Amino acid sequence: MDRGLTLDRIAIQKGGAPLVALDRHIAPGEVVTVMGPSGIGKSTLLSVVTGTLPPAFSFTGRVRLDGHDITDEPPHRRRVGILFQDDLLFPHLSVGANLAFGLAPGGSRAMRRNRVRQALADVELDGFADRDPATLSGGQKARVALMRMLLSDPCALLLDEAFGRLDTALRAQVRALVFARARDRALPVLMVTHDAEDAAAAGGEIVTLGA
Known part of the structure; x- marks a missing residue:
């Protein structure tokens, strides 16, 4: 079984116009960072993985997790964890x-x-x-x-600007904790960010959209 998260020739369109294309395998414990300006489609890419792509978009390609094709699975059965900029705790x-x-x-x-x-x-x-x-x-x-x-x-972790609201010192501390936990659990991590320090701290491949 091919462990990890595979984005197999994912190509996202909006209104028929190409938006994002990515073809990558993320091994257990590895972090792939996707960077690019706001509005280019970073979070939209994550929504393909979680199964929550808004109706205005369409895509081709397949998403595989630990060798299983999850492209058509409902979100709650995908075993994909995601952290956002807001903590989203229930008040x-x-x-x-x-x-x-x-x-x-x-x-x-x-x-x-x-x-x-x-x-x-x-x-x-x-x-x-x-x-x-x-x-x-x-x-x-x-x-x-x-x-x-x-x-x-979860069997994979997505980070959607997850450290954006934290001040500099706290950002480094929480970021180190998240990456350490992901490595300990051998989770493939797909991170989107506009922050170069986040990308550098991740230590993995950096994909720049729109470059």
């Missing part, structure tokens, strides 16, 4: 309940509590399970969003 849920949302249904209540507790410990947020997300700092929210996504056991 009406506690930190622990936000994390539990990432877990697959089933398992005992004690098992689910233990997984949430361990996830918080992994990012140095012990004891935060009952906290209101509104009381967290930007960096703490980013860590909770990351662990919620990882608790869903």
Whole structure:
């Protein structure tokens, strides 16, 4: 089985006009960064992988994950995790309940509590399970969003300007955490960003759209 994320001759069109074309294989633990100006189609490319391409667009090509063709699978069955610029935590849920949302249904209540507790410990947020997300700092929210996504056991990770709202010092810290977790879990990572420091920190191939 060909492990990793394969974008097999993906070509996106809008109104019949070519927008983005990419043909790449991303190995487990590898990061491929896609850069380019706003509006060129970076986030649209990610929506092809997640199965959420807006109706105004069309595409050809296939998306494969760990050897399985997921092109026609519904989004919830693709096992693709994504982090956005906004943390998108549920404001009406506690930190622990936000994390539990990432877990697959089933398992005992004690098992689910233990997984949430361990996830918080992994990012140095012990004891935060009952906290209101509104009381967290930007960096703490980013860590909770990351662990919620990882608790869903994804097979690939997409980053959509994921570090854009963080200040410089915090950006470097959270970025290092995300890349380390992806390597530890052997996740192929596709990152879109306009920030050259993000691309350099990723250490992998850089694809520049519109160049």
